[in-house]
Ligand code: PEP
């Protein structure tokens with residue numbers, strides 16, 4: 001068979017080599033036939049019993065969640081249970097059997113297709129992605145109905161020398177991913193999904209090489225084909241030649257060796273070769289992520305994305321109460337054992353909607369999101385501020401405000417923080433009176449008007465994910481413009497170095513907490529711009545530390561200065577290459 005290469009969106013790093021294991025290539029492509037009137041109730045029962053089986057499967061998954069499973073997984077399973085119990089899946093297909101006399105598979109597939117079509121009409125990108133959840137639940141039921149739940153072998157069933165499996169699917173649900181934990185598989189590829197899909201989030205937290213959005217992979221790749229996933233590049237090589245296979249095997253072996261070596265620098269101080277200490281912080285979504293942060297040697301939490309506490313809420317409780325939030329923030333502070341924890345206030349909206357919000361805007365990323373939303377819901381915001389302030393009595397907390405651009409927003413925010421403090425003082429509840437307050441610099445207007453921030457706040461943190469999105473006008477979750485999302489665009493380089501340099505001159509602590517901070521190709525560039533605080537996904541901490549301890553600022557700084565006078569992409573790339581070699 002001739003070799004070919006497929007391209008997708010890289011969502012989780014590393015190399016995986018193995019044989020393709022195709023998961024239900026066309027679960028929705030089921031048999032269609034009409035049933036006789038006297039078979040209707042039998043068919044209805046068949047579907048009800050398949051739904052009940054999937055219910056039990058999900059319940060079992062829940063109860064068997066390993067302690068170290070990423071916290072989001074429980075929430076994902078909850079979402080699937082909710083979908084399964086919803087009349088749109090549990091009742092309407094039964095009506096279709098009764099009224100149209102379709103067989104059970106056909107009735108269910110018809111309803112899933114109908115729901116999918118309705119979701120395609122939805123403007124909101126996040127909601128559109130939830131279509132995948134409905135399809136995943138539907139496919140699970142179909143697999144039970146058709147008896148095609150094709151599972152991978154367990155790790156302990158695989159003898160040495162058996163090639164690893166690479167899962168290829170139209171889409172994979174996070175719940176399925178969890179079942180794969182004790183299965184012999186080394187990576188996955190899906191036709192669907194974006195950077196922001198649930199599957200991508202789980203793959204990153206499980207640290208499994210993965211590429212998503214590989215159009216038609218599940219039809220182009222055949223069962224047992226040899227595959228290579230290059231999770232760093234988002235490339236999939238199908239039926240590689242012996243030479244290519246050998247090259248990737250070497251690369252993979254090198255990666256495994258490098259990872260092992262990295263473990264050895266866990267306790268090594270994070271100091272450059274010429275003696276400058278660099279602070280390494282972790283980005284977390286839930287307090288349960290703190291042990292992983294400590295494992296990676298984090299000096300603290302640089303970004304606690306508090307909005308995750310507001311998502312996947314039980315019905316009837318769209319917002320977490322002050323007490324619930326307080327418990328989570330306190331848990332994080334205690335888990336970090338005295339290290340600082342930077343809690344970002346609710347950054348909802350755009351790709352992270354919460355039930356409490358309305359989704360009216362045509363351009364949600366430019367709409368009433370993050371601090372704009374909080375300021376328009378002062379009671380909700382006060383509840384969060386009180387919870388964070390209360391937790392500050394138990395350790396070192398910093399308060400970080402997302403998406404600020406205007407002096408009036410900063411002032412309103414500070415006034416609400418003051419109000420929360422006054423309330424707590426009156427109630428004789430303890431909190432840290434000197435709680436530092438900082439701003440995310442993630443809107444170009446903020447980066448270009450820093451004195452507004454420097455005058456009013458205690459620290460800054462650059463959110464490169466949004467700063468790039470807004471500067472280059474590239475929707476960060478739209479795979480059709482993903483190729484234009486470029487951290488090395490001269491405009492981005494200018495804004496970064498300007499922001500870092502201005503903060504340093506003003507004596508204000510500054511960090512970067514966007515994905516750039518965890519990308520080792522960017523470490524020296526950021527060091528050269530003067531950055532001394534990096535906040536990233538815990539899995540990246542040791543790799544970035546390794547860059548730092550091998551870097552010499554005296555060599556890096558002049559090369560970075562040269563980069564900032566460079567505009568041509570090729571020349572920029574050459575300087576970046578040069579930085580890596582210093
Ligand atoms: C950012 O925008 O860079 C950032 C860190 O925040 P988020 O990715 O949560 O928007």
Ligand code: MG
Nearest residue numbers: 442463465466
């Ligand atoms: Mg952001």
